[in-house]
Amino acid sequence: MTFEQFIFYLLAAIAAVSGLMMITVKNPVKAALWLVLAFISTAGVWITAQAEFLGLVLILVYVGAVMVLFLFVVMMLDINMAVLKEGFTKYLPLGAMAALAIFALMYMVLGPEHFGLDVTGTPDVKAADFSNTEAIAVPLYTVHVYAFVLAAVLLLVGIVAAIALTLRRRPTTEVLYQNIDKQVKTLAADRFRMVKMDAVKEQPIVEAGEEDKK
């Protein structure tokens, strides 16, 4: 076994185990963390296949952004597992059948006869200075540029839609809005006024009774 094979089998085993743990573990936060481990080991497998751009982008986008937001939501959930498990036995036969059907479909498409070196051929090993980034970028910005721009516009539409759906402005009688731009641009002169006053000399207090005695 070469060092490369050792790394590959290690990463592949971690990916498979963490994928299994992700769907079996009960706690949703732990499930999300197992998914993160699955992503990282998959990225490692891609990097051993000399697709370093894809591997690093997988970590950057999915681990660094998507899963953090996912955790952000999942952490705040207060899940009652008992309610979730209601009717487990009732739906078990149906669920098992659906699972079997999906597994059969996946086996037909992704079964072992579709993979292996005799089917795909030995992958050609690229030179050390081969740039995976360039290999992806050149077709992406030349041949597939319209599809690429279209996908970007689609995502933009998604962002706009999400913001438009959640945006609500309540009347200022209900909520106090802060205008941060105004707050940041505040100068000392707006808040602090120098006042010129005459110095006041303290007078000794003369009591009323003493006046009468004189």
Added chain:
Amino acid sequence: MFDSLQAFLSSFLYDWLAILITLVLQAVAVILPIMLVVAWLTYAERKVIGYMQVRMGPNRVGPIGLLQPIADALKLMTKEVIFPAQSNRYLFILAPILAIAPAVAVWAVIPFSEGVVVTDLNAGILYVLAVSSILVYGTVVAGWASNSKYAFLGALRGSAQKISYEIAMGFALVTVLMIAGSMNLTEIVNGQQGGVWNWYLLPLLPMFFVYFISGLAETNRTPFDVIEGEAEIVAGFHVDYSGMTFGVFMLAEYAMMILISFMTSIMFLGGWLSPFEGIPVLESLFAWVPQLAWLSIKVAFLLFVFLWLRATFPRYRYDQLMRLGWKVLIPLTIVWVFVVGAMKYFSFGPWFN
């Protein structure tokens, strides 16, 4: 040096064992100096802030307090690690590891001088960005596993803040690789050869500030340390950590500070290049200075700025912090991507020829 060591080892060991031993030695050779710098950076921080506030700073342990970091490390290591009763024990232990692992792993691609780098990765910038994006898990998991409201608030703030500033940071890096035409850190430094005016500092001046400010936010340093916010949420995500588990969080924070300083000097300040390059007399006068020394001076200055800012600025309010990230830094970086594109199109200045 390590190549010949590996060849020597593989002459009487298994190949994979020889590679593994060499890799471990390389890792130690990089991590050990970093950890030592971290230790005395904490000392420097206390001294610098002390003098800025007209105090002495630590001055009891060793001459002028120089052994203070060792005393601190001993204290943290011998302290009891307390597990909160209702905490999630596995994740509670895992969180400091998740914080320190990326902060150490990221050093694999950082070049210290010409050719002195563990892995000269093609996609170096991307690797740094990807690995430092994992760092947020330490904060998030620590906050959740502690099962404390203060820690949880810190974790929520941390995850939102880091994702926001990572976007600005990513765009700043995009302008750098547009101008350098490479994601390899060694090539980025070599692209800045030929004197101070060839550094990427000038054409990317706004990006320099954006990157450094985002770096402050990524490392949770003042004025962006709302994650800790001791005035409001006690100590934020690590309020329940004690002893070395707390110490590991500190190690990770300071290692990331050094990393941000390294990245800023490599990408904008010419890395290990001498600032006197191209100046007739001074260039030959300072030719003996090793490359690592120039890089260290630049890094030391940026680290001083980190400490200086901590002594100067009050903490941002959270909504103001988010506004700065989303409404100021990100639009600025997007505009600058187009500016750099225009500069490239018109072959502007010495940077695009």
